[in-house]
Amino acid sequence: MNIDGLQYANWSEKIFRQMRKGGLDAIHVTIAYHETFRETVLQIERWNRYFELYPDLIMKGRWASDIKKARDTGRTAIFFGAQNPSPIEDDIGLVEVLHDLGLRFMQLTYNNQSLLATGCYEDEDPGLTRMGREVIAEMNRVGLVVDMSHSADRSTIEAAEVSNRPIAITHANPYDWVPARRNKRDAVLRAVTDRGGMLGFSLYPHHLKGKSDCSRSDFCEMIARTADLYGPENLGIGSDLCQDQPDSVVEWMRVGRWTKKIDYGEGSASAPGFPAMPDWFKDNRDFAALREGLSTTGMSTGEIDGIMGGNWYRFFETEFLAKADL
């Protein structure tokens, strides 16, 4: 079973067909960066149209069981997530509404301070806000997973502690491998994985050692070492594939509507666009090659199966359900 814990492609029939070639059973897709509630609903409408137009390639994912249904019918199940809490605006009631519409992951922050917590690009991290604690409790109640991929350390550790269900970092790598601002320090990874939370390994070049030149064996060795430290059962893939997106999209991700200046995020003035993907992982067809790479690290087939999708599957099985239905 192959499950990708995060993608934000410029979706098209071509990409949906590549997902099938790569044997992707499920993907968590981003539907909001800075979108309001209404704008997020427009993204859901866009996906509904894809589901109607390509019923032989993709289907909406709501529950882990939908992944089995997708496998049985040769399709990829699409699970929605938001990289920012902007879709709930300042209204805690929208947590349940969005879960009802299929949202399954929500980051408490995207780089900046939000109403809920602090992003990884702020200078100061005062931890969870009053509303942040309330929203985590509501997310716990309805089965919307707290994702801290773009959050600062203290906020992330507090979220792991305050949440009464496991949380996730859907797409990042260990800071000890590459000290990128988006990668996660040991204390953060411990706080998340000690409580059954998940880390999805990112293939976004800014999170890789050597960036676009990172070799497959380096990446896979890093996974094996991370499994030694935090347990293979808490790990998955979160490729962060942004296939076919124009550079205007990475600008939207970074700048949204919060500044009038250009913020280069993980890029720079001389390299403001999307970085090139490593040549061994360009699109969804390369999941087989990733699995092959992991097989040379000495990890067992069971461990590799878990990292390639089984662990996300087990996590989805419980964490998307309302607390009352557990």
Added chain:
Amino acid sequence: MNIDGLQYANWSEKIFRQMRKGGLDAIHVTIAYHETFRETVLQIERWNRYFELYPDLIMKGRWASDIKKARDTGRTAIFFGAQNPSPIEDDIGLVEVLHDLGLRFMQLTYNNQSLLATGCYEDEDPGLTRMGREVIAEMNRVGLVVDMSHSADRSTIEAAEVSNRPIAITHANPYDWVPARRNKRDAVLRAVTDRGGMLGFSLYPHHLKGKSDCSRSDFCEMIARTADLYGPENLGIGSDLCQDQPDSVVEWMRVGRWTKKIDYGEGSASAPGFPAMPDWFKDNRDFAALREGLSTTGMSTGEIDGIMGGNWYRFFETEFLAKADL
């Protein structure tokens, strides 16, 4: 089984308890008159809070099977509906989004011309609009029932003809019994019921012979005569109970934001508020008395069971499902 095809009460624990006393297994409740999409979502949030606060009395209804679940657990299943297409604004994609959030009925008009069709208070009825035809097809696809309770004759007949699934008039009575503007002429009732559509009998005094003074036997005799004409299997109750609502609410229903003047609708300058309910049907506890009234009309127990809820149940069983799942 008792199912009410329409209510818009000032919801409270008291009313939820009265539903249980009246043996209501399911109610279709109005969540929008003139509300935009976002305002409708606020009403859904309000209901979500009721479901959280009163889990022993009510539960959200999505499918007919939820009515069985509600019966088995001693609760009333609440199904959402809109009396106007204002919640979809000018966006056909919101049909599926709202169905996903639990909307199960949508009137194409509320008294006035809408983007989709003509309301029963307009002087001219040019029939379905271009968007109206598109939206009916989309409602048919996802399983959102077309409700023409407040629509004009030609629009209603065209909707029944254009729809490829049965439609409903959730709350009105035959015009031949009381020539109220909201009651339905024979040709309209034929167009709806000939195609398996439903009529829910209204207990709103403006739709009754003698208004608030209408006797139970008059009302029940009218039902029996209507069953002779259109078939008992196409009939149900749609009480239109607006219990505990202040008169400001009936003004909102009639005036919304479409005029700066007062529109008295079915009322008048001398009687602008909610009319008093008949003394034999004041609230949800009176469903047993209504059943008793029907039992004196000569209708069979099976026919009465159908009108009190069985027919709505059968209708819900198919009509709330997406076309693809039928």
